[in-house]
Amino acid sequence: MVNPFEQVPLERLRERTSIKWRFFDPDVLPLWVAEMDVLPAEPITRAVHDAMLRGDTGYPWGTGYAEAFGRFAADRWGASVEVSRTALVSDVMMGAFELIRLLTPPGGAVIVTSPVYPPFHAYSAHAERRVVEAPLGDDLRLDLSGIEDACARVGDAGAVLLLCNPHNPTGTVHTRAELEALAQVAARYGVRVISDEVHAPLLFDATFTPYWEVDPHGFSLTSASKAWNLAGLRTALIVGGAETGADLGEIAEVVSHGPSHLASIAHVAAFDEGRGWLDEVLAGLRGNRALLARLLAEHAPSIRWQPGEATFLAWLDCRGTRVAEPGSVADPGYVGLSTGPAKAFLEQARVGLNAGEAFGAGGENHVRLNLGTRPDVLEEAVRRMGRVA
Numbered sequence: 001m002v003n004p005f006e007q008v009p010l011e012r013l014r015e016r017t018s019i020k021w022r023f024f025d026p027d028v029l030p031l032w033v034a035e036m037d038v039l040p041a042e043p044i045t046r047a048v049h050d051a052m053l054r055g056d057t058g059y060p061w062g063t064g065y066a067e068a069f070g071r072f073a074a075d076r077w078g079a080s081v082e083v084s085r086t087a088l089v090s091d092v093m094m095g096a097f098e099l100i101r102l103l104t105p106p107g108g109a110v111i112v113t114s115p116v117y118p119p120f121h122a123y124s125a126h127a128e129r130r131v132v133e134a135p136l137g138d139d140l141r142l143d144l145s146g147i148e149d150a151c152a153r154v155g156d157a158g159a160v161l162l163l164c165n166p167h168n169p170t171g172t173v174h175t176r177a178e179l180e181a182l183a184q185v186a187a188r189y190g191v192r193v194i195s196d197e198v199h200a201p202l203l204f205d206a207t208f209t210p211y212w213e214v215d216p217h218g219f220s221l222t223s224a225s226k227a228w229n230l231a232g233l234r235t236a237l238i239v240g241g242a243e244t245g246a247d248l249g250e251i252a253e254v255v256s257h258g259p260s261h262l263a264s265i266a267h268v269a270a271f272d273e274g275r276g277w278l279d280e281v282l283a284g285l286r287g288n289r290a291l292l293a294r295l296l297a298e299h300a301p302s303i304r305w306q307p308g309e310a311t312f313l314a315w316l317d318c319r320g321t322r323v324a325e326p327g328s329v330a331d332p333g334y335v336g337l338s339t340g341p342a343k344a345f346l347e348q349a350r351v352g353l354n355a356g357e358a359f360g361a362g363g364e365n366h367v368r369l370n371l372g373t374r375p376d377v378l379e380e381a382v383r384r385m386g387r388v389a
Contacts, residue, residue, distance in 0.1 A: 004038040004277070005284040005374055013037050013374075018232065023352070029381045030352040034168075036229045036312060036372035038281065043273035044228065044266050051265050060088060060235070060261040064268055069222060069237055072271040076201065079210045085240040087248050090258030092198045092221045092236045093119050098255050099219055099238065100127045100160055102247060103192045108158035111150045111191065113142060114360030115315075117168040120196075121360060124162070132159070135361045140170045140306060140315075142178050144185060151189035161186060163195040163211065166202070169315040169359060169368040171308015173206035176214065183215035193218040198236075199311045201227035201278060204286065206309035216242040224270035226311075227278055233263035281372075285312050288371045288378055295379060299386030312372035315356075317365075321389040323348075324365040329357050341389075342367050349384035 014021060020035040051057070063083050070081035089095035100110060100123070110124035114133045124131050134150035137143040151159070163182070166173045174182075186193050195211035197220050212220045223236035236259070240248050270278075289307055292314060296303050304317040318324055318341040328340030338355030345351045345367065356366025371378055 001283055002280055003284045003287070004281050005036075005288065005372070007039055008037060008374070010374065010377060024346070025350075028346065028350045028352045029377055029384070031370045031373060031378070031381055032352045032354045032368070034226060034313065034370060034372075035231055036281070036370075037374060037377070038229055038372070040230075041228060041270060041274040041277035043277075044230070044269045047265050047269035047273075048233075048262055051262055056261070056265070058261055059257065060259050060264050065235065065264045066237055066239075068268040068271040069239075072201070072275075073210065075275075077208050077210065079213055081239055082242075085212075085242075085245055085248060087238040087240075087251050088256050088259050088264070089221075089236050089238060090255075090260075091225070091234045092196055092223050093123055094255075094258060095221045095236055095238045096120075096162060096194055096196060097123045097127055098251060099194050100124060100129060100162070102250055103160050103194075104129055104158045108160075109154040111147065111154065111159055111161040112360065113147070113161075113163065113167070115169060115356060115363035115366070116162075116164050116359055117196070118358045118360075120162050120164070133361045134161075136167075136170070136172075140167075140172050142174060142182065144178070144181055147182065148185045148189075151185060151191050154189075154191070159189075160192045160194055163193055165195050165197055165211065166199045166206075166208075166308065166310035168196075168199060168311060169313050169354070169356075170306075171311045171313060171315070173203065173208060173309040176207075176209040179209055179211060179214045183218065186215065187217070195220045197222050198226045202282065202285070202312060203310045204282070204289075208310075210239070212239045212241045212244075217244060219244060224267040224274075227281070228267075228270040228274055230263070230266055230270065233260060233266045235259035235263040235267055285372065288312075288373070288375060289314075291375055291378060292369075292371055292382065295382035299383050300389045302389050303385070312370060314369040314371050316367050316369055318356075318367060318389065319365045321365075323388060328364055340365050344388055345385055348388045349381075351381045351384050
């Protein structure tokens with residue numbers, strides 16, 4: 001089996017012009033933003049190439065994206081997608097933004113289970129909603145009592161809970177029992193749940209349950225962007241539970257003009273024809289996860305890591321390192337800096353990571369590392385970090 005993470009030499013990776021490879025200075029090893037260092041799956045390249053040759057570069061139309069995702073969800077998770085309860089959007093977070101505005105009044109609340117993907121905070125603020133944190137438990141799983149307390153605190157102000165499953169940055173996959181219990185709590189307080197499931201195809205040994213299956217009033221957001229490395233080809237899907245048809249009908253028509261037609265062609269090819277490539281990526285990630293565990297034990301034992309059940313992200317606990325700082329905070333913008341470990345690793349080790357402080361409560365003195373890269377790059381990065389930690 002081909003290891004996709006060994007196909008692109010480092011010097012070729014440095015030729016890329018996306019933010020991952022251009023934000024930091026050239027001598028920095030960038031293991032931060034969620035882009036993988038791989039080549040696209042051949043069926044995706046072929047589908048986009050053929051579309052260009054046809055001049056098929058207009059506006060998107062039809063339900064092909066939803067149908068392709070439905071086939072993937074049925075085959076991989078045994079889940080059923082009702083195409084009539086879907087909506088095409090430009091990307092997962094814009095879908096979340098539109099749902100937040102649809103389901104809550106101005107000044108309403110967005111409950112988040114921190115530490116969590118920083119745009120959850122930023123997009124909620126941009127929608128003029130206040131963020132209410134319900135932190136994960138010490139085991140990095142959902143704290144249902146904390147969530148219930150958050151639901152009670154928002155009262156009648158109108159609220160949604162923005163869930164991340166698999167969870168970014170920890171890689172935790174919420175169980176069906178946890179999701180069913182969450183749905184019961186949300187129903188008691190009239191809180192609607194929006195679940196970001198963009199990392200769901202990147203499962204290791206866990207069983208994935210889409211949120212739309214357990215909550216008739218809930219929503220899932222999905223895309224091929226993370227699993228097939230298509231972040232620059234923007235399109236995504238909202239999938240609603242059994243009682244969400246009226247809500248989906250209220251999404252403004254202008255929202256459906258945001259997705260790219262070429263992106264939808266690429267994503268359909270990913271869900272239908274890119275599954276073999278995905279399996280190769282998962283095998284490579286398993287190897288990198290084992291490598292990271294060994295490297296941390298050997299070179300940076302003060303850094304603790306609880307491997308997740310999905311994603312190419314590693315949530316590293318640096319509270320026991322020499323570079324931990326009381327009260328460290330992230331710089332605005334979520335680009336990898338802080339007054340704590342992320343800044344030290346950048347300045348002293350020349351490794352670019354995401355600052356845990358940007359992920360909200362529970363992120364202090366943590367960093368998020370993207371292990372979707374070449375094994376030799378991962379090894380050099382951890383060696384450098386070990387000299388600092």
